[in-house]
Amino acid sequence: MKHRRINSMLGEAYSWIAVAVMVAVCLLILLTVIIAGKDQISWRFLTTIPSASAADMGSGGISTPLIGTVLLTLIGIIIAIPLSLATSVYTSFYRTSGAAARGIGLAIDILSGVPTIVIALFALAIFTNPQLVFLSTPVQNGGGAIIERAYGRSFLVAGITMAIMILPAVVKSMTEALRAVPRSYIDGAMALGADKWRMVTKIAVPAASRGIVTGIVLGMGRIMGDTAIVWLALGGTLRMTGQQPWYFNMADTLRNTGSTLTSYIYYASPAGEGQNNDVAFAASLVLIVIILILNAITALLGGLGSSRR
C-alpha cells in the first residue's frame, strides 16, 4: 500500500512540474518580449514606414507591416470562410459516411500535415504562370513587349495561399460546431417540411454560429502568425512596392509585394538583414497584443452567446 501511495505522489509531482514548466516558459516569452520591446513602442514607431532595408539604422517603423498583416489576414479569411463553411456543411449533413466522406477527411488531414513552406513553394510554382499575371505583376523580357511570366508574389497571391493553408484547421473546427447542433433542431426543421438546404442555412448554421466564429478567429490567428508564406509569396520587401502613395492605389498595392509584422520581425532580427533585436521585439509585442485582442473578442462573443441561452 505504501508503494502505491509513493507512486501516486510521484505522479502528481511530475504533473505539477510539467505544468509549472509550461506556464513558466509562457510567462518568460511574454516577459522577454515586453521588456526587450517596450522602449521602442511609440506612436512614431507605429505610424512610420519601415526603412527600405532592415540593414539601415533602426529599420524604421512598422506602419506598412501592420497594415500588411491586416490586409493579408482579411484577404485570406474572406477566401477561406466560404470554402471551409461549404466543406464542413457538406461533410456534416450531406456526405456523412462512406468512401467519399473518408476521402474528404483524409485530404483534409494530409493538407493539415503539409508544412507551410511547402504550400508557399507550391503557390509560387502556380502563380508565376503568365496566365495568372493579374494576381501579381508581369516580369517582362528585355524589350518589355512580351510577358514571360508573372512575378508570383503579391498580397493577393499570399492571401490565396494563406486561405489554403488555414483550410484544414478552419474546416475541422466548423465541422465540430455543426455536428454539435442538437439533433432535435434538425428533426424539428425536417418535420416542418423544410428541405435540407433550408435546414442547413436557417437552423444548423445559425445554431452553430459561435463555433463557426471560433474557427474563423483561429484561422485569422494562424495567418497573422505565419512567416513562410509571407516570405515566399508576399515577397522580400519591407515597404509597399505598388504605385505610390500605396493607400490611394489599393488595386495596384494588392498586386504588389509588401511585408507583414512577421516578415518585419524576421528582417529586423540578426537572422535577417538587420541587427535590431529591440525593434524585432517591439514588433513581436505588437503582434502578440493583436492576437490576444482577437482572442479576447472571441471569448467575449462566446460569453455573450452563452448568457443568452
Add this chain to the structure above:
Amino acid sequence: MNTVEFQNVGAQYGDKAVLSGIELEIPANSIYALIGPSGCGKTTLLRSVNRLNDLIRGFILTGSIMVDGKSVYSLKDKESVRILRRGIGMIFQKPNPLPTSIMKNMTIPYLEHVRSSAKEARELALERLKLVGLYNEIKDRLDAPAIRLSGGQQQRLCIARSLMLPSNLLLMDEPCSALDPISTYKIEEILFELKKERTIIMVTHNIEQARRVSDYTAFFYNGVLVESGATHNMFAHPQHDYTQKYVSGRMIESVLQEVHIS
C-alpha cells in the same frame, strides 16, 4: 378525414428488426395512444408516418402506411415527402424551439412554405398562441428568445408552431415526459381542444396519461402489436396477460427481459 392505416408494417435498422406485422387503424378526430416498454418500436412507428426515419441510415420499412388513403412510402421524390411532412405536425419529447425569438419560431415555417405576408403570418401566430393558452403568458415578450421560456411553455410553443401549417394530423412523441404535472395538465387540455378538428397519435410512457386523454390505445411489445382498442375497454378488460400486467404497472423490467412473444 385524417385517418392513418398501418398495413402489415415491419421496420428495421440495418439487420436489426424493430417492428413486424403491425396492423392498426387510426380513426379520424381521435387521440390514439401508443404505449409499451422502452425499445418496443412505438417511436419508430410514429416517426415512420411522416417519414422522418428517412434521415437514419439503414432504415427499411416494409408493408405500407396510408394517410388519408394515400401510401406514404410510395412517394418517390423528395419534394412530395416534404409536402407530406408539412401536412403532419410533430411534437418531440424534448421541446425544440429554434434558437430565435418566440414570434420568429411561429412565423418562420409559415413564411417559408405558405409564402404569405408577414402581417398575415403574425395574425395567425397570435391566434395559434391563444389556442394553446400561451398568449396571455407571453404577450409582452413576443420578441424575446424562445429559449428563455419554461419547459412547459416551450412545448406549448412547439405545439402552436406545428399548427401554423395546415396540419390535420399531429404526431406526439412523449410530449410531456420532460414536463412537470401542471404543464402536463395544460397540454392535455390543449389535446382535447385540438382533437375537435385533428387526429392525434401520441407515444407515451405515462399509462395514466393514456388513460386520461386517449380514445384508443395500442400496446406494443418487442416490436409486435399485442393489443389495441378503445382505451376504457382495454384498461378495464385487457385481453392479453402482458397488457394486463403493463397497464396495472406490475410488469417490471427484469421480468420483461424474460418474456418473449412468438
